[in-house]
Amino acid sequence: MAKNSGRSRAPRGASAQIEPKPLWRRLVRGVLVWGFALTLLGAVFLGTAVFFTMRELPDYDALKSSQNGQMIVVRARDGRELVSLGPSYGKWLPYAQIPQIMRDALVSVEDRRFREHPGVDPIGLARAVYVSFTTGGRARATSTITQQLARNIFLNNSRSFTRKMREGVLALALEAKFSKDQILELYLNKVYFGGGAYGIDAASRKFFGHPGTDLSTAEAAIIAGLVKAPSNYSPTADVEAAKGRGRVVLGLMAREGVISASEADSVDFASIKIAKEKGQNSVRYFTDWALPQLDMLLPENNEPIEVWTTLDTGMQDAATKAIDASVPKGAQGALVSLDRDGAVLAMVGGTDYVNSNYNRATSALRQPGSAWKLFVYLAALEAGYTPEDRVVDEPVTIDGWSPKNDGRNFAGEIDVRTAFAYSKNTIAAQLGNEVGFGTVASMARRFGITTPINTKPAMVLGTSEVRVIDMTRAFAAVSAGGTSIEPYGIVKVTTTSGELLYEHKSVRGQVLVPHHVAAGITDLLQTAVATGTGRAAQIGRPVAGKTGTTSSNKDGWFLGFSSGITTGVWMGRDDARPVGGLSGGHAPARAFASYMRYAVAKRPVEMFDTELKLPEWQLEPDDEQLQGNPEDYFYVDENGNLVRPEGPQDGEPGAEDGGIGPGGPVPPDYGPQGNGPPPPAAANEDFLDRATGRSREDPGLRPGQGLGSPVAPRASPVPRITPLPRVIPPPRATATPTR
Structure with a gap:
């Protein structure tokens, strides 16, 4: 009888199997193992890096003697030292x-x-x-x-x-x-x-x-x-x-x-008593704005450098004095002045840098008031308006908003030029509504406004906050004929040994609006100074500009240009409280004039280009264009001979030299056989006027504006303009003007 060994035997034909561990246990085990291995490896690498770094570190005395910071000498455009900046230990x-x-x-x-x-x-x-x-x-x-x-x-x-x-x-x-x-x-x-x-x-x-x-x-x-x-x-x-x-x-x-x-x-x-800084003046507003740009202009550099800037020391002094002399008591003032290429000639960010180094010229956001109408009228001119077009100053309501003019009165039918010169709010509202408030905002963006812009109807009166330097840049673009301008303050950077590290490269600006739009807005801006709200900005030579005043006299602006220099002036309180008597046409305009008299004194007088060279799509088709020059117009008689409308008779100028008038040629087949005395005129003047479309008293042929003067007639009339369809809605509610 077989003995039982005590071992269980598997059934015949069955293989021994080991039950596998669950997947999650294998994943956890793998993560732990690999995590520990990677951590250990990382610790080894980190420890090695720290060990060798520690060995390379200077000793304590060497670290004490090392100094941070960089000495910077800032120079004006003429090389004069403006300020020396650097570390203070x-x-x-x-x-x-x-x-x-x-x-x-x-x-x-x-x-x-x-x-x-x-x-x-x-x-x-x-x-x-x-x-x-x-x-x-x-x-x-x-x-x-x-x-x-x-x-x-x-x-x-x-x-x-x-x-x-x-x-x-x-x-x-x-x-x-x-x-x-x-x-x-x-x-x-x-x-x-x-x-x-x-x-x-x-x-x-x-x-x-x-x-x-x-x-x-x-x-x-x-x-x-x-x-x-x-x-x-x-x-x-x-x-x-x-x-x-x-x-x-x-x-x-x-x-x-x-x-x-x-x-x-x-x-x-x-x-606590704060110590007063010494040797600080308005130049520091400019250096505080310009020097941070070195981080973008230069590679990493710690050696002493010299920064050559665009600032004109004489203009800076004149700007500071102009602001100090004109700013109302308790208010602040700011000024930015740009050359025709965007170079900042002067910058004042406040009345006292020692007490407040806050730069109101580049950082403060304030409502521009009517100075914003620059963009409204630019959009209108681009849409087809001209300075001579007729508009109606009357009560208007747009989406429940009813703007009022300063003085609470209405002038009735006037032209666009007059509406701009006297800053008619109702006309600006109508134009903005017609071209579209979004179009006005887009125009402002095009001209360099970077701050948020609302598109509600009241935006045409300057309710969106802007910076002084951005508004000045926009007016400088108009001065440049509608070409973009980029303000800059650093001309070049060198080491103290003279090695050139950076040099400004002039870049041609982009065309923002067609030439005729820039000419038209310049016409309007010139009129605003010559006869409108900006008369206090006159300096004895052509000036184009615009005033701006916000509600309750919280802000006053004047921006304009002359002889290639564009200057923007703002005044108001930092807490935006009203300033009694403040308006753009008074203190800011006077400060502008005071500064600009000095700034342009050594520059030649420049007349403005206000001639409207309109594009073909805006010209009215006429018979002259289709039939040729009326002076060269001929009829064919029943015999097939060419008959000119007017020809010199015997003894008149042009008869002896074969002309049809002063300097005009006689066709070779003139007359039945090409010779003999010329025949009498085939038609009288009235018939020819009707046939050729010439009208001796056509009211559409208005005299244009000459250069430099808002009332000087051009030597030759401009073509008639086909006005765009006006879509200005009538007032939705009858408003009683108040006085």
């Missing part, structure tokens, strides 16, 4: 001499885990990734103090993944080589606080007028708050913004337990 403060409140304030606002991380904050990085994932936005991790120090000393501010990786490696190497106190000392003595000040001692002296060792709690909070955005929170630019940022810093310090909440609340920012 105060006294190096050792860690023990830096006020504790300053150290705590900076750590609280810039890197609250500074004492805990190894140079890169993994918690902050994870939080940034989480926020990005949950909100769908871009990951924005705040750099640690050590990372910022590495960037300031060794790298640039470019936003790239490669630069961020290098910054992280450098930060880890710095932490490995130096202590936290050393890193914080380096940071506080080298970080940029705005206004050219590097380090807390330079910032304290610049903003508060005393050394960095004497900083109060409020002052330390303000300086710590500058790191995020030095230009936005600078005490010399906006005191209230700086104090507001300081209060935020105090709140963060209280949250971190550096100071108590009661201490934060008791800090008195009103007692």
